[in-house]
Amino acid sequence: MNTSGEKLRLAVIFGGQSSEHEVSLMSATSILQNLDPEKYDVTMVGITKTGKWLLYTGPVEDLTTGAWERGPVTPAFLSPDPTVHGLVALGGTGAEVIPLDVIFPALHGKNGEDGTIQGLFQLSGIPYVGCDTESSAICMDKAVTHSLLAAADIEQAHYLWFYADRFDVAPDTIKNKIQARLDFPVFVKPANAGSSVGVSKVERFEDLDEAIRIAAREDAKIVVEEGIRGQEVECAVLGNREAQASIVGEIGASAQFYDYDDKYVNGTSQLYIPARIDEAVSDKIREVAVRAYRLLGCSGLARVDFFVTEDDHKVVLNEINTLPGFTSISMYPKLWMAMGLTYGELLDRLIDLAFQKAGK
Helix, strand or coil, rough: CCCCCCCEEEEEECCCCCCCCHHHHHHHHHHHCCCCCEEEEEEEEEEEECEEEEEEEECCCHHCCCCHHHHHHHHECCCCCHHHHHHHEECCCEEEEEEEEEEEEECCCCCCCCHHHHHHHHHHCEEEEEEEEEHHHHHHCCCHHHHHHEEECCEEECCEEHHHHHHHHHHHHHHHHHHHHHCEEEEEEEEECCCCCEEECCCCCHHHHHHHHHHHHHCEEEEEEECEEEEEEEEEEEECCCCCCEEEEEEEEECCCCHHHHHCCCCCCCEEECCCCCCHHHHHHHHHHHHHHCCCCEEEEEEEEEECCCCCCCCCEEEEECCCCCCCCCHHHHHHHHCCHHHHHHHHHHHHHHHHHHCC
16 A cells, blocks of 8 residues: 555446446546545546446536537546556547556446446456455345355245346246245345346236346346345445445335435435334344355455344345445445445445455
8 A cells, every 4th residue: 555645546446337327427526525635545437338448537417417428528548557556548649558556446236336346457467456356246146145155054035046037048947936835025136237137026926027027137147036025224334354234234225125215316225223113133144244245255345234023133144335325415425424434435345355355
């Protein structure tokens, strides 16, 4: 890490080709507004929905509306060559290198938290915030996550998964399997997509076809999970191998389930921090969150989501998000703020962890 007293040259990368492009713009805005200008020399890099990389030098306020794309922007890309150690901007006078010390990806969903861009960061030799390529890919794929957690005897909802092309060939076989193994209602999800995009709650066998087709638009692999009756709770984990868990927060969802609109558009869900659960249950959630985080090789940060069952208060792990929302209403920063960290201090900790992970 830079100890010379000079500002760290930090790139915040936002946007992306995912269904969560707009959420990324909100997260990036909150991050940019809370980075200490005394500590960081910030470069803003946006990725459009078509995958074009642009160096942006306009006001932060223009991110959320999408107006940033109209400029001032310059085509740019992150060099995979570690001797460059920075961004290459393609201006009118030719290529210019903008050296970087660290990268903060404010990207969600495909090509953002699934290991693809983390591979590029790794090649570039630049430290970066968050999980590495392998753990990002594992946690993004619900089918793989389920399989690994099941092998470690971590309690989850009953589930099964299949490839969408198998459903095209033998829909009845797969639907009968779902009916035989799982109790309705079930949730049908794309294996690789974030923020509840493509997810359907299915109450009846007859509605499976449509739900599976909706999920298949997002990913080639489909996961079906048994619905759990209980409280939805979340725990924020921070750290590398010596990770810590925050207090537990609870979501009182306003919709049928905590969906994309509920999280980012309507803002109508009620968050309870701390969650309305017994201390013993809270301790169990925090312990399982850190165990799953370490088992799956996470680093930097992740939000681990659980259910606490209605009848017997059993702790059931739902999913792990390696780049959780960082908007002003997002659970991850709110949980750490409830633990006494300011938003800015949380960002500082995450950047420090990026250097630790890189051995700098």
